[in-house]
Amino acid sequence: MKDFEFYTPTKVVFGKDKELEAGRLIRSYGAGKVLIHYGGQSAKKSGLLDRVKKSLEEAGIDYVELGGVQANPTLEMVRKGITLCLAEKVDFVLAVGGGSVIDSAKDIANGIADPKVDVWDFSLKKAAVTKSVPVGVILTLAAAGSEMSSSCVITDEETGRKRGYNSEFNRPVFAIENPELTYSVSKFQTGCGAVDIMMHTMERYLTGDEGTYLTDSIAEGVMRSVVQAGKESIENPRNYEARANMMWASSVAHNDLTHCGRTFFMQVHQLEHEISGMYPAVAHGAGLSALWCSWARYVYPGKVERFAQFANRVWNIAYDFENPEKTVLAGIEAQENYYKSIDMPVNLKTLGVKWEDLEQLADNCSFHKTRTLPGIRELDWKDMLEIYKMAYEA
Template sequence: MNNFIYETPTKVYFGKDEELKVGKIIAEFHPKKVLVHFGGNSARKSGLLDKVENCLREENISFVELGGVVANPELPLVREGIELGKKEGVDFVLAVGGGSVLDSSKAIANGLANPEVDVWDFHCGKAVPQKTLPKGAILTLAAAGSEMSSSCVISNPKTGEKRGCNGLFNRMNFAIEDPVLTYTVSPYQTACGAVDIAMHTIERYFCPGEDTYLTDSIAEAVIKSVRKAAGDCLKNPEDYTARANMMWASSLAHNGLTQCGREFQLVVHQLEHEVSGMYPEVAHGAGLAALWCSWARYVYKANINRWLQYASNVWGLDIDFEHPEKTIETAIDMQEQYYASIGMPIGLKELGVKEDDLAKLALDCSRNKTRSLIGYKPLAYEDILVIYQMAYERG
């Protein structure tokens, strides 16, 4: 087991009607003015924004609002939020929405706290935030795990780039998680969320590291629980137990718990970021589903034992020790069939990706052939291109 630091400073308020505490929770930070950041009209139509506003007014907390966050949150709105925050004297950011809203809020908080730096420089690796504003979240979608993660991913529509900025400064001070708020999530977005949640842990599972059987057991439980919860949510969108387990899994899958003792890089996420950066209409979870099985088929021979453990413990397969590769390939096939069964794509063609763009995707993912993605089988430009080609040919 590798050395590691595990720190999760986010305080979670979990359960029905916990969002009604938001005013009292924020009052503990003594803010001068709060920026309430959200996505589209659903937050208003559902009555959630009205509840939030009333809670803030009850505590005499001043606030200003900014909506308009889209899937794959974009840099122009982040910059608009920073300028609005400067003008209004904002010193606290409250995200009301899913992972895109939360990431946009994190970027705004970083930009406001470091006004001398262009916020995009944080996502290009040119600078690191030296401080940030306090921030909290009311979660309305179980998917990205941004409510407890140290990551923040923003898209730049001008360049077609989608880049992450990672660090403790991105941790929310608190997250309110009421599963009831996810009842109206569409079947498609529910399925996308299930893929993203599980993938946060599946990818950690296949990062290099040995002798992590406790971490492995936690990871396997998260992966299987998400699969069950997603199925129950799709059968009955108002199944509180299923929505609750899926929402909590979202947080545990991406708060660092399932990587303890292992190296860390979300490799398939890196592959997908290029796809939804170039094709912003692609839902992140759908992009992951379209790529994972091709990546798995390309890399599994680099660590047969690890993949046999996954096939046995996650998919319940008996190991064929004479033909171990068949067991692994069966597990990958089962995962691919599962994606198809919940309405997820299993190839890039289904997402509208053009074959002519594959080389550009690989070039961008490899940073013009200057980086390799980590793993038991490191992936350089040529490897990345092959995976994109394999994924294009699926489906």
């Protein structure tokens, strides 16, 4: 087991009607004025925004609003939020939504705390975040895990670049998690959420490190739970227990618990970011499911035992000690069949990705052939292109 630091400052307030406590929670952080940041019309139509505003008003907290965050949150929206918050002297950002809203809120909070720095420089890693204003979350979609993570992913639509950066300043101070707020999430988005949650765990699990059997057990439990909860949530969207397990899994999968003592790689996420950056209509979870099986078949020879363990412990496939590769391939097929069972794509053609764009995707992901992606098999430009081709033809 490798040395590690584990830091989870986010206070989770979990359960029915907990969004009504938003005002009390925000007041405890001494906020003077809040930005309520959200996505489309669902937060308004459901009455959620009205409940949140009432909670703030009862706590004597002033606020301004900024809606319209889209999937794959944009730099343009972040800049708009920073301008508004500086003009209104906002000192707390409340994200009401899923991962896209939360990431946009994080970037805005970092931008208003240090307005002399171009906020896009954080994403390009030209500048480091040194201060921020607090961010709180009312979660409405179990997927990205941004409600407890240190990550933030933003897309510059002008260039098609989708870039992520990590900072401990990105961790929200609290996350309100009411599973009932996810009842209205569509079957497709629920499936995307299941993919993303499981992927956050798989990418931490499928490494070359040994001696992490406690962390392994936690990760395996998360993955098995998501398989069950994802299907049950799709079959019965108002199944509270299924939605609750999905929501909690979202947070646990990306708050760093499932990689304690292990090296952390996110190759599939990096490959996918280029797809949804170039094709903004592609949902992140759909892009991940379209890539994972091809990625796994390409890299598994670098750590056959780990992939066989995944197949055995997550999918209950008998371990063939004489031919462990047989176990590996059966596990990858089981994962692929799960994606199909929840109507998630398993190839890039389904997403509308064009064959002629694959080299550009590899070029973008390799930063014009200047970077490789570390992992159990290090990926250079040629490897990236081969995985994109495999995923296209799958």
